[in-house]
Amino acid sequence: MTAQRQERNRIRLGIAWIGLLALGVTAAVPSPGVQAATTERVVADRNTGLAIDGFDPVAYFTDHQPRQGQSQFEASASGAVWRFCNEDNRKFFLARPDIYGPQFGGYDPVAVARSVPLPGNALVWLIVGQRLYLFDRDENRRVFAADPERYLHAARERWPALLATLAE
Numbered sequence: 001m002t003a004q005r006q007e008r009n010r011i012r013l014g015i016a017w018i019g020l021l022a023l024g025v026t027a028a029v030p031s032p033g034v035q036a037a038t039t040e041r042v043v044a045d046r047n048t049g050l051a052i053d054g055f056d057p058v059a060y061f062t063d064h065q066p067r068q069g070q071s072q073f074e075a076s077a078s079g080a081v082w083r084f085c086n087e088d089n090r091k092f093f094l095a096r097p098d099i100y101g102p103q104f105g106g107y108d109p110v111a112v113a114r115s116v117p118l119p120g121n122a123l124v125w126l127i128v129g130q131r132l133y134l135f136d137r138d139e140n141r142r143v144f145a146a147d148p149e150r151y152l153h154a155a156r157e158r159w160p161a162l163l164a165t166l167a168e
Contacts, residue, residue: 041166043106043119043134044080051080052122052134057100058089060132066122078105102132104159105166109133110140113154115162128152 044051051057059067069083073090076082077097084090093100102120104112111118120134124141127133128148135141144151 040079041105041163042078042080042101049081051078051082052102052106052120054083055122056083056085056089057102057132058092059085060125060127061100061130062089066125077101099130100132102134104133104155105163106134108136108140109151109155110144111136112159112162113151115158117162117166 042051045053048054054069055066056069059065059069063085067085069085071083073084073087074081075084075090075094077094078101082090082093082101084093102125103109106120108118108120118136120136122134124135124138125132126135126141126145128145133144135144
């Protein structure tokens with residue numbers, strides 16, 4: 001092997017090492033979505049501060065479906081901005097956010113049961129025991145619906161420790 005060829009191989013090896021190192025650093029840095037999922041006690045959009053993507057939490061109970069709230073009917077609670085369809089829904093929520101707000105701060109209860117703070121999706125929801133639960137995906141909603149007590153027991157047990165890891 002010539003000296004030039006040996007030098008080219010060393011350069012290629014060096015470039016490969018730099019690429020692997022960069023890949024390792026990139027993999028170690030959490031994506032923005034992961035940071036949002038693990039730094040809030042209530043799931044809220046980092047840019048707008050809106051909880052549950054601006055959907056009215058009371059509408060899940062009164063209209064039996066998610067409805068987008070309006071900016072003229074807003075309230076701040078639990079470090080997030082909540083939107084409502086009308087003034088009555090806003091009043092109901094402010095009187096009892098523990099009932100109308102999504103449980104576990106809007107985190108998926110199946111994931112919470114596994115000690116993972118995975119944000120729920122406002123369009124994948126279920127009301128069980130007069131409480132609102134949001135899920136990351138439909139599969140989690142299905143397994144939860146099949147045995148809610150199992151997941152609620154595990155989620156309630158793990159929530160305090162998980163909550164302590166989330167920022168205020």
